[in-house]
Structure formats: C-alpha cells, structure tokens
Amino acid sequence: MTTDDDARVPPLRAGVIGLGWAGQQHVAAYAGTPGVDLVALAAQEEHLLAEYGEAHQVPIRTTDWRELLDADLDVLSIATPTFLHAPMTISALQSGIHVLCEKPMAEHAEAAERMVRAAEQAGRVLDVAFNHRQRGEVQALKQVIDSGVLGRIYYAKTGWLRRAGIPGLGTWFTKNERAGGGALMDIGVHMLDMTLHLMGEPEVITASAATHAEFGPLGRGGSGFGVSELEEGTPFEVEDLATAFLRLDGGATLLLESSWAQWIPYDQCYVMLYGSEGGASIEWGGTGRDPYERLNVWTEVSGVPAELAPHVGPHGRHAAAVTGFLAKVRSGAHQQYTGRDALHRARVLDACYASAGTGTEVRLGSAVPATAAASRTSTIQETP
Structure with a gap:
C-alpha cells in the first residue's frame, strides 16, 4: 500500500547491466520493489533484452552500457564478467x-x-551483492552471536566444495585476466564474506594459501557435465581448488577452502564457529533430490550442555541485497557506504593468491597486485 508520504517521494530510477543469472535476479528485485522504476537494461544478448524488457515494460534497452550513463538513473546494478566491474562502476x-x-x-x-575512491569522491553509495549473507541461517546466527551467546570467537572454518561445478569451463570464468581467479574468487569469497560478517568484521592480518588445478585442465568438472569441451585458445588458467589459513586481529584464526570440482558425493557448504562460551555451525548442500540445511548452536546453561534452536526466517537472496542497497541510498548517509568491507575481501584474495604463488605467508598490504595476479597463473602451470 502506498502512503501519502510515499507519494511525495519520487521513485528511484533503476537500471541493470548484464542479464545473466545474477542480472536477472536484480531485474526481478527492482521490478518488484515499491518506489522503484526499472527504466533501463543493457546486455550483449538481444534476445534477453527483448525478453526481460517486454516482461517488465522497460523503456530503455541497449547493447551499449554507456547509454545508461545518460539515462538519468539514480541506481544501477552491474552484473557482468568480473573484469568489467571496475570500469563500469567508476x-x-x-x-x-x-x-x-x-x-x-x-x-x-x-x-x-x-x-572505492570513485564512490568517496562522487559522494555516492557503492555496495557489493553478497547474496548468501542474506540466508535465513546467517541472519539468525548473527543475532545469536551479537547477543553474546558464543562469547569470543577465536577460530572458524568455512568452505564451499562442489562435486562438479566449474562455471563456463573454457569461457571468461576460467581465464585469469577476466575472472581474476578461480574457485576462491567465485565461491570462496562468499564464504569469506559470510564468516567475517558473522565474526564482527575482524581484520585479516596474514594469509597462507595454496591452489590446485586438477579437473579444469583436463576438461573435467564443468557444471552439470562429467567432461566439458575446452574452447580452442581459451585454456584453463585458474584454480579449481584453493585453501587458505588466515590470521585475524585479536589472535583469532580462520580456515577457508573452496572448490569447483572434487571427488566428493555432493556439494557441501559450511561455516563453523568456535567461541569461548559456545559454538555454532551453518551447513547446506546435498543433491537436488536430497538437499539439507542446518543451523546448530551449542553452549551450556547452568553447567548443563545445551543445544539452541534459533528461529530461521526465509532466505533473502538477491532481493534482500537489493533492498539493503536501496535503504543505504535512501538513508542519505552515502559516505558510510563506499564498499570498504568488500575492498577488504579483495585484499584478502590478493594476499591468498600471492601466498599460493610464493609458497610463503603473506601479510596484507605487502602483496603487490601485479605479483598476486602473476601467481594465479604460475601456481596452475606447476600442475602436470
């Protein structure tokens, strides 16, 4: 229901660049949000422009994303290959x-x-869509942690392991310059973000990591297929497995693993937290026929071991990420939301890749981006 106050506030004019799976989620979120007019779409696929443009009556549809910069937009989602994020965002x-x-x-x-600098200089919001942070279990566990039930969290383990899930094997997803990395960059960053968020945003001080490529170079492990065909001239340049040991400020540690393809029975995602007063875990995975989702919290009450059962709400997914972004825009406190948490994640990934390339522990801030980028290829070349 629209109130009189709502009627006096002009709707936010929204656009989306990129109409792959993620972009489609952004389109649906804007189209379903009161006080937002979805007015512009940009994509290379003309059939998707026609499909989603017609479905939501979007007036501006173009294959040239630059045209959206002159469309009098208030907000814009960018859901394109990774190497395009910075130029489009800036x-x-x-x-x-x-x-x-x-x-x-x-x-x-x-x-x-x-x-981040561009957001600060422009006085505009820059947000990054970590949609898995919007899971119901994550929201519920965050409330438990903030209430003090777990005490001080001193150790955490987290990971996302796929049975066979290399996305777009042989495309930009597996090319170093375009994707920036493999499994760690694609799905490991979700688990890193989720865990640091739950732990209260501790700073990562050092990283010790290793990467492997055992499936992709052989054309194995593609999403939905046992064996995929590599396109000629597009080698598998990134990792399909990464592990990292991270030291955090305050003395806590975090073990992170991510894999696109493994000899395991089914996909597995998890966050395990070890606190001075209790522990907790979030797990989901399984198969399409037999999926599972679990939230566990262990502590003690009056000296008696106790297992808590927090209420878990629905998953917010991309819709919640878009809602949170719009709230930041409408808050007017734009200088508080310039992407610095996401920048911290990017620095952690750089340090992990630099560590994997050198075989040594790397302190954040000491890894030069060029060194980190080179290591993402060099570690893979060592694999026979």
Whole structure:
C-alpha cells in the first residue's frame, strides 16, 4: 500500500547491466520493489533484452552500457564478467549514480581500491551483492552471536566444495585476466564474506594459501557435465581448488577452502564457529533430490550442555541485497557506504593468491597486485 508520504517521494530510477543469472535476479528485485522504476537494461544478448524488457515494460534497452550513463538513473546494478566491474562502476559513480555491483568486487584489489575512491569522491553509495549473507541461517546466527551467546570467537572454518561445478569451463570464468581467479574468487569469497560478517568484521592480518588445478585442465568438472569441451585458445588458467589459513586481529584464526570440482558425493557448504562460551555451525548442500540445511548452536546453561534452536526466517537472496542497497541510498548517509568491507575481501584474495604463488605467508598490504595476479597463473602451470 502506498502512503501519502510515499507519494511525495519520487521513485528511484533503476537500471541493470548484464542479464545473466545474477542480472536477472536484480531485474526481478527492482521490478518488484515499491518506489522503484526499472527504466533501463543493457546486455550483449538481444534476445534477453527483448525478453526481460517486454516482461517488465522497460523503456530503455541497449547493447551499449554507456547509454545508461545518460539515462538519468539514480541506481544501477552491474552484473557482468568480473573484469568489467571496475570500469563500469567508476563510470557510473562519476555520472552521479549509486552502484550495486555483483561479487567479486573486482579482479584484484587495485581495481577495487579505484572503485572505492570513485564512490568517496562522487559522494555516492557503492555496495557489493553478497547474496548468501542474506540466508535465513546467517541472519539468525548473527543475532545469536551479537547477543553474546558464543562469547569470543577465536577460530572458524568455512568452505564451499562442489562435486562438479566449474562455471563456463573454457569461457571468461576460467581465464585469469577476466575472472581474476578461480574457485576462491567465485565461491570462496562468499564464504569469506559470510564468516567475517558473522565474526564482527575482524581484520585479516596474514594469509597462507595454496591452489590446485586438477579437473579444469583436463576438461573435467564443468557444471552439470562429467567432461566439458575446452574452447580452442581459451585454456584453463585458474584454480579449481584453493585453501587458505588466515590470521585475524585479536589472535583469532580462520580456515577457508573452496572448490569447483572434487571427488566428493555432493556439494557441501559450511561455516563453523568456535567461541569461548559456545559454538555454532551453518551447513547446506546435498543433491537436488536430497538437499539439507542446518543451523546448530551449542553452549551450556547452568553447567548443563545445551543445544539452541534459533528461529530461521526465509532466505533473502538477491532481493534482500537489493533492498539493503536501496535503504543505504535512501538513508542519505552515502559516505558510510563506499564498499570498504568488500575492498577488504579483495585484499584478502590478493594476499591468498600471492601466498599460493610464493609458497610463503603473506601479510596484507605487502602483496603487490601485479605479483598476486602473476601467481594465479604460475601456481596452475606447476600442475602436470
């Protein structure tokens, strides 16, 4: 229901660049949000422009994303290949548009830093769509943690392991310069973000990591297929498995693993938190026929072991990420939301790749982006 106050506030004019799966989620979120007019779409696929443009009666549809910069937009979602995030985001911010960018923020931290600077200079919101942070279990566990039930969290383990899930094997997803990395960059960043969010945003001080490529170079592990065909001239340049040991400020530690393809029975995602007063875990995965989702909290009450059962609400997914972005835009406190949390994630990824390339522990801030980028290829080349 629209109130008199709502009627006096002009709707936000929204646009979306990119109409792959993620972009389609942004389109649906804007189209279903009161007080927002979805007025512009940009994509290379003309059939998708026609399909989603007609479905939502979007007046501006173009294959040239630059045309959206002159469309008098208030907000813009960018859901394109990773290497395009920085140039598109910076151009939009400089045009006075608030930006919601898909994860990962950029192919390396140097590009992410330029995005943050552009947001600060323009006085506009820059947000990154970590949609898995919007899961019902994550929201419920965050409330438990903030209430103090777990005490001080001193150790965490988190990971996303796929049975066979290399996205677009042989396309930009598996090319280093365009994607910036492999499984760690694509799905590991989700688990990193989720865990740091639950732990209260501790700073990562050092990273010790390793990467492997055992499936992709053989054309194995493609999404939905046992064996995929590699396109000629587009080798598998990134990792399909990464592990990292992270030291956090205050003495806590975090173990992170991510994999696109593994000899495991089914996909597995998890966050495990170890606190001074209790522990907790979030798990989901399984198969299409036999999925599972679990939230567990363990502590003690009056000296008696106790297992808590927090209420878990629905998953917010991309719709909640868009809603949160719009709330930041409408808050007027734009300088508080310039993407710095996401930049921290990008710096952690750079340090992990630099560590994997050198075989040593890397302190954040000491890894030069060029060194980190080179290591993402060099570690893969070592694999027979």
